[in-house]
Amino acid sequence: MISEEEKEELKIELAKLEDEIxxxxxxxxxxxxxxxxxxxxLGVSLMNELKQNFSKSWHDMQTTSAYKKxxxxxxxAxxxxxxxxxxxGTAISKKFGDMRSHSIGYSIRHSISMPAMRNSPTFKSFEEKVETTVTSLKA
Known part of the structure; x- marks a missing residue:
């Protein structure tokens, strides 16, 4: 409990603080x-400030050990x-190359089915994707 005198002092102090604030x-x-x-x-715009703040933040982040790690x-990876x-890609290309070079020794059934398979749209699409991947990885 506070006395009436302390209450008055606190009210005065409160008023002073509110006035100062x-x-x-x-x-x-x-x-x-x-x-x-x-x-x-000076021609400093909000956009310039944002760019500077972003650049500084980005730089600060890049220098952290967590970012570097x-x-x-x-x-x-x-x-x-x-x-x-x-x-x-190399293994697949080699396998297809082996298949081509050994196709002569296959039975008639295989020699008939292999060209049909090689000429199918699915096989051609797959082969193109593999070649594109291998080519892009070598570049």
Whole structure:
């Protein structure tokens, strides 16, 4: 419990603080207005500020150890995936090459069905995709 005298002192202190806060808000508003005027004179726009803030934030993020570690991991994974895809493409191309070179020794049934399969739209589409993938990986 507080006495009546302490209540009066607290009310006076509260009024002073509210008055100071009001004064500080007015001063802050005046300073912000002056800041905007100076920026306008210098040609600094909101868009320029946003670009600068974004650039700085992006740079700060790129220098973090977490970003560097993630970048290295993803880069390594990409290299591994590229190598794996290249190996698969090479193996498939080699297999098709082997099939072509051994097609003479196949039975008549195989020699009849292989050209039919090779000329099918599905096979041609698959072969084109494999060749495109292998070519792009080698480049």
């Amino acid at each position: 009001s004064t500080l808000r007015q001063v802050l508003a005046a300073k912000e207005k002056h800041l905007v005027e100076i920026k306008q004179k 993630t970048h290295e991991t993803l880069s390594h 990409g290299q591994k995936a590229t190598a794996a895809i290249s190996n698969v």
